[in-house]
Amino acid sequence: MSKLNKLNVDRQTLAELEIYNDNSSSLNIFDILDRTITTGGKDNLKLQFQNPFITQAEIVAMQDTLKTISNDIEKWQIPFTKKMMDMVEVYYFSKSETVISENSVGRYLEGHFYSFKYKDFKDTAINGTKSTLLFLKEMKKYFTRFEKNQLPVLLQQIYSTVQQIMDDKDIQSACSVVNIESMGFNDSITIDQWFRNKHKLKITALIDIAYRLDVYLSMAKAVNELNLTFPEVIDSEKPVLELEGLYHLFLKNPTSNDLAFENGKHFLFLTGPNMAGKTTFLKSLGISIYLAQLGMGVPAKRMKISPFKALFSSLNTTDNLSIGYSYFYSEVMRVRKAAETLQKEKKAFMIFDELFKGTNIKDAFDGSMLVINGLLKWESGMFILASHLTELSKRIDDKPSVFFRYFDSSVDNGKPVFSYRICEGKSDERLGLIILQNEKIEELLTP
Structure with missing residues (x-):
């Protein structure tokens, strides 16, 4: 979210206007407006707040996004809980490696070897994969609520990115799993290989989108609840x-x-x-x-x-x-x-x-x-x-x-x-x- 062309505001101005305060216990504008659900969403909201726009086009694009969401907050409520996103984050920061074998037998043997080599492999490859797969299925379901051509520019861009990623055949195959909890070991380590290796950039892009949606929803909620006016x-x-x-x-x-x-x-x-x-x-x-x-x-x-x-x-x-x-x-x-x-x-x-x-x-x-x-x-x-x-x-x-x-x-x-x-x-x-x-x-x- 950070940009080179942003409003020039120094630290003293931010403190004097009480946008942010070095003393976290004192009241500030950011805390009043923060309604994020996820940890990553809050971090991204801070980034957004540190980068005010300087052009009319950028400001209006954000206004259009927030107006669309604020007009139907319930429809835009995100299904990504703090617990879900924290588990996905832990999954991607795991030090255990993914299997590299391309055939099912090799993956099976390699997976059991890694279970002994890495203490967190089983928890990562099984539970982490399941949590991330649940996240993907929720993301896919979430965007069925909307029609792309009825969305403002910023939301259209997100919609297109999600659609493009979801069209990948491996991700489609993973999302076709009906019962995530009953998924077997071999299927889990295969999907783990896709998520943390082959398609890592795509999955992390979806994680970023989840946090961005949390940011937009938070800003829109603040506008509604505090009865703010778009200039x-x-x-x-x-x-x-x-x-x-x-x-x-x-x-x-x-x-x-x-x-x-x-x-x-x-x-x-x-x-x-x-x-x-x-x-x-x-x-x-x-x-x-x-x-x-x-x-x-x-x-x-x-x-x-x-x-x-x-x-x-x-x-x-x-x-x-x-x-x-x-x-x-x-x-x-x-x-x-x-x-x-x-x-x-x-x-x-x-x-x-x-x-x-x-x-x-x-x-x-x-x-x-x-x-x-x-x-x-x-x-x-x-x-x-x-x-x-x-x-x-x-x-x-x-x-x-x-x-x-x-x-x-x-x-x-x-x-x-x-x-x-x-x-x-x-x-x-x-x-x-x-x-x-x-x-x-x-x-x-x-x-």
Whole structure:
């Protein structure tokens, strides 16, 4: 499933958007969406998630596949259980050799010799062969449910591959066995020879197909169960992004928001006080782009997108003492990484949450202006900067490619109230001191 041409997303972005986390105990998007049945299916889903598409054709092909399956989940339920596929995997990783004789007598004698030579031969050649034969018969039966010409492209390709393999005379002969459990020793080692030697590539191709079907079914189930929406994907050199009813998948009762980068606007300056919802919104936006380019549905009522070649975030940069980086220098290196990504990919979506927090306000302001002016030159990308330095907005008011949004808040009886709604314009609301006072910090610090 891996591809050379895939969405450029670095490890920090994946962690910040919580697509994956190095800490396996924390909640992440992959675990929320994973509904695979088999071990190999889960491994293949991880590969799929690591390789988002960058072309409209690839994304739409995946969408068509998932739409077909999600429209009739029961029909597409796979008969390949975890136990069955684990037994097939063990069978193919066995160290015991297959018999090589071409006649039945030779196979019989050779089989009994191997029974003494390899401790696992009998279990492999008998039980493993039976498990794999059951798998093949289930695969053959499974595809009788479908008509090839009614399937989308990706499923047609799978159908054709399965059909071609099943047409092999040896595999047909093996599948003609009526009672697998009563199959004799000689028949078992003959079929074992076919499966693990003569037709090994064909059988392993069917195993891969089983895992791919598990992946597609898992993705389709997630779309249905989480009520995700397939975005409209267009082929455009200039970036296009519109969202209605966007929300974050982690929240049980989320507040949804709309955002559209109108024609000629490619830089969003986002303001609002702490705790108003800016970071959650930025993460939900990055997640939606990532899922859209996987060909999946997204947590929004509507989405329109032209595929990006890179997705980049700088939301939570930390110092790196192991290589001698201070907090500020780590921020600088993160911006450098963004610039290098832009130079390489051109069409990128980038999210920044407060540039240069690790230095004084003057340097932070000047440094932020340097970065903003640089990003404004890249019409091939889209950028969001969330910042508390509202003074920056006055310097870019007259930039035609910049637009402004803020997250609303108010104070009620001395307590901050948040609507978690994005609004047009700017915010100069400052609630930090109120929050400190409400938490009685001054009293606690009084001797």
